Amino acid sequence: xxxxxxxxxxxxxxxxxxxxxxxxxxxxxxxxxxxxxxxxxxxxxxxxxxxxxxxxxxxxxxxxxxxxxxxxxxxxxxxxxxxxxxxxxxxxxxxxxxxxxxxxxxxxxxxxxxxxxxxxxxxxxxxxxxxxxxxxxxxxxxxxxxxxxxxxxxxxxxxxxxxxxxxxxxxxxxxxxxxxxxxxxxxxxxxxxxxxxxxxxxxxxxxxxxxxxxxxxxxxxxxxxxxxxxxxxxxxxxxxxxxxxxxxxxxxxxxxxxxxxxxxxxxxxxxxx
Amino acid sequence: xxxxxxxxxxxxxxxxxxxxxxxxxxxxxxxxxxxxxxxxxxxxxxxxxxxxxxxxxxxxxxxxxxxxxxxxxxxxxxxxxxxxxxxxxxxxxxxxxxxxxxxxxxxxxxxxxxxxxxxxxxxxxxxxxxxxxxxxxxxxxxxxxxxxxxxxxxxxxxxxxxxxxxxxxxxxxxxxxxxxxxxxxxxxxxxxxxxxxxxxxxxxxxxxxxxxxxxxxxxxxxxxxxxxxxxxxxxxxxxxxxxxxxxxxxxxxxxxxxxxxxxxxxxxxxxxxxxxxxxxxxxxxxxxxxxxxxxxxxxxxxxxxxxxxxxxxxxxxxxxxxxxxxxxxxxxxxxxxxxxxxxxxxxxxxxxxxxxxxxxxxxxxxx
Numbered sequence: 001x002x003x004x005x006x007x008x009x010x011x012x013x014x015x016x017x018x019x020x021x022x023x024x025x026x027x028x029x030x031x032x033x034x035x036x037x038x039x040x041x042x043x044x045x046x047x048x049x050x051x052x053x054x055x056x057x058x059x060x061x062x063x064x065x066x067x068x069x070x071x072x073x074x075x076x077x078x079x080x081x082x083x084x085x086x087x088x089x090x091x092x093x094x095x096x097x098x099x100x101x102x103x104x105x106x107x108x109x110x111x112x113x114x115x116x117x118x119x120x121x122x123x124x125x126x127x128x129x130x131x132x133x134x135x136x137x138x139x140x141x142x143x144x145x146x147x148x149x150x151x152x153x154x155x156x157x158x159x160x161x162x163x164x165x166x167x168x169x170x171x172x173x174x175x176x177x178x179x180x181x182x183x184x185x186x187x188x189x190x191x192x193x194x195x196x197x198x199x200x201x202x203x204x205x206x207x208x209x210x211x212x213x214x215x216x217x218x219x220x221x222x223x224x225x226x227x228x229x230x231x232x233x234x235x236x237x238x239x240x241x242x243x244x245x246x247x248x249x250x251x252x253x254x255x256x257x258x259x260x261x262x263x264x265x266x267x268x269x270x271x272x273x
Numbered sequence: 274x275x276x277x278x279x280x281x282x283x284x285x286x287x288x289x290x291x292x293x294x295x296x297x298x299x300x301x302x303x304x305x306x307x308x309x310x311x312x313x314x315x316x317x318x319x320x321x322x323x324x325x326x327x328x329x330x331x332x333x334x335x336x337x338x339x340x341x342x343x344x345x346x347x348x349x350x351x352x353x354x355x356x357x358x359x360x361x362x363x364x365x366x367x368x369x370x371x372x373x374x375x376x377x378x379x380x381x382x383x384x385x386x387x388x389x390x391x392x393x394x395x396x397x398x399x400x401x402x403x404x405x406x407x408x409x410x411x412x413x414x415x416x417x418x419x420x421x422x423x424x425x426x427x428x429x430x431x432x433x434x435x436x437x438x439x440x441x442x443x444x445x446x447x448x449x450x451x452x453x454x455x456x457x458x459x460x461x462x463x464x465x466x467x468x469x470x471x472x473x474x475x476x477x478x479x480x481x482x483x484x485x486x487x488x489x490x491x492x493x494x495x496x497x498x499x500x501x502x503x504x505x506x507x508x509x510x511x512x513x514x515x516x517x518x519x520x521x522x523x524x525x526x527x528x529x530x531x532x533x534x535x536x537x538x539x540x541x542x543x544x545x546x547x548x549x550x551x552x553x554x555x556x557x558x559x560x561x562x563x564x565x566x567x568x569x570x571x572x573x574x575x576x577x578x579x580x581x582x583x584x585x586x587x588x589x590x591x592x593x594x595x596x597x598x599x600x601x602x603x604x605x606x607x608x609x610x611x612x613x614x615x616x617x618x619x620x621x622x623x624x625x626x627x628x629x630x631x632x633x634x635x636x637x638x639x640x
Binding site: 097 | 370371372392395396398400402404406407408409410411415419420422423424425451467
């Protein structure tokens with residue numbers, strides 16, 4: 001009994017250690033790709049300027065202040081971008097010989113993908129800070145208190161963690177980094193733009209409005225706006241996910257992690273070739 | 274000096290028996306690894322194969338990469354898997370290193386089954402693949418440290434081992450450079466160093482010198498020889514006969530997924546034949562060729578304007594042939610004694626033209 005427990009404990013320790021080593025490796029790699037870091041820092045700033053001022057001047061939203069409406073949307077978008085980075089990084093890893101080396105080492109099978117997932121969470125923190133500063137600079141405020149604001153960011157991070165696993169899945173299945181990059185553009189555009197991230201869906205044609213309302217990105221961004229106190233008026237009736245955006249986002253994130261993470265671990269350790 | 278030549282056991286403690294280990298039913302070394310059954314047998318003075326493959330088969334779609342491959346490698350020896358591109362060398366290595374499941378057959382490495390005890394196998398093997406497996410965005414030192422940490426050596430030991438290995442493979446100056454700035458030869462050496470960080474019992478080298486320039490190749494050979502003198506079992510694959518001849522104790526020739534010959538380099542050469550004498554005429558004149566053939570006796574073969582026949586007596590046979598030829602009084606362009614080379618062994622046993630030789634085994638040729 002105690003032997004079994006000791007063995008399990010050693011395995012767990014080994015697994016945690018391996019995940020730490022893998023995370024560390026991805027962080028070093030991140031540091032060596034300043035163009036990627038710069039890109040992910042600049043993209044949100046460009047979006048603030050582009051949507052906040054260029055398009056925003058002619059966009060009317062409930063509540064009146066477009067830039068306040070926009071900022072939670074941009075936090076949500078950064079979640080998609082970081083998932084795309086995951087896909088590219090994992091696909092690059094898989095197409096290099098390094099994956100074969102890792103598979104012949106006595107590493108916990110889950111370590112590399114968990115490492116990627118955790119490192120992307122850590123690499124996302126400076127991006128988030130830049131975005132918060134940007135948002136404050138253009139007049140966005142978290143009006144509902146610091147506690148709720150922290151809750152909102154935790155929710156964004158959790159959802160980002162979940163979507164990040166989907167990115168890893170795409171990276172494992174795509175044949176190359178370029179393919180992963182192209183594939184990830186599709187969900188970024190579809191999920192990002194057919195939603196309440198940038199505009200109020202109530203003016204969309206009916207069929208598109210239904211899609212936009214039920215889009216999980218709309219639930220995420222609505223949850224953010226609620227917790228930040230950036231009110232947008234009552235949700236469209238009959239859309240459960242927007243009537244309960246926090247529960248929806250939370251539940252969906254857990255569901256994605258529970259389903260997708262084991263698939264990724266399996267795909268990684270057995271190989272797709 | 275002697276210590277520095279032993280790349281695989283710098284601490285020299287790998288096989289120490291731990292006092293209380295018996296109580297837990299397993300023999301452990303100082304790093305708490307269970308000492309493998311193969312190694313235990315060796316410690317007890319019984320030599321067991323470090324690698325044994327039995328009837329391995331593997332297909333990719335309709336392509337049969339491995340049809341039936343069986344061989345054994347004794348501990349502390351170097352075995353070369355020799356074959357052309359696509360012969361099944363890499364597939365064999367991928368199965369033995371737990372990267373690929375076999376469709377049929379069984380294999381053991383260091384006494385553990387590669388399919389059922391993969392984690393045990395992985396702690397005991399080092400693998401240098403055909404493609405570079407180092408992270409381009411990390412420095413040489415960071416790469417080795419990362420692998421050391423993955424082998425649970427701890428941060429400090431990983432750093433120390435990385436430094437030692439970089440020194441041993443002449444990469445100290447490049448330790449802080451990103452691998453993407455390394456030359457081909459430096460990458461291979463770093464790859465080899467990475468395979469050694471956890472002192473593996475069995476080392477797999479998949480075409481370690483393919484694509485290297487002659488100088489880098491010679492450097493790799495030196496590194497591999499040094500390793501072997503440290504007692505590591507090595508399985509290397511190669512398409513180069515001279516590489517197999519120089520490095521290997523035993524050679525297994527694979528072709529189209531089958532083992533077509535195996536033995537020591539000397540046995541393989543002997544299996545193909547003894548020296549033969551070749552008589553070349555100024556021109557391909559059939560009657561004269563026939564007369565010379567009769568003179569050379571049974572086993573004479575005409576090809577172009579020359580006739581060759583076995584010369585079991587070596588130089589004495591050549592002498593005899595020259596005297597006889599002079600008596601015959603036909604014009605001769607050239608007479609010479611030739612020895613079979615490993616090249617000929619290779620082309621004979623992997624002859625795809627369909628005529629002549631079937632699989633050649635050492636026993637068959639010697640008996």
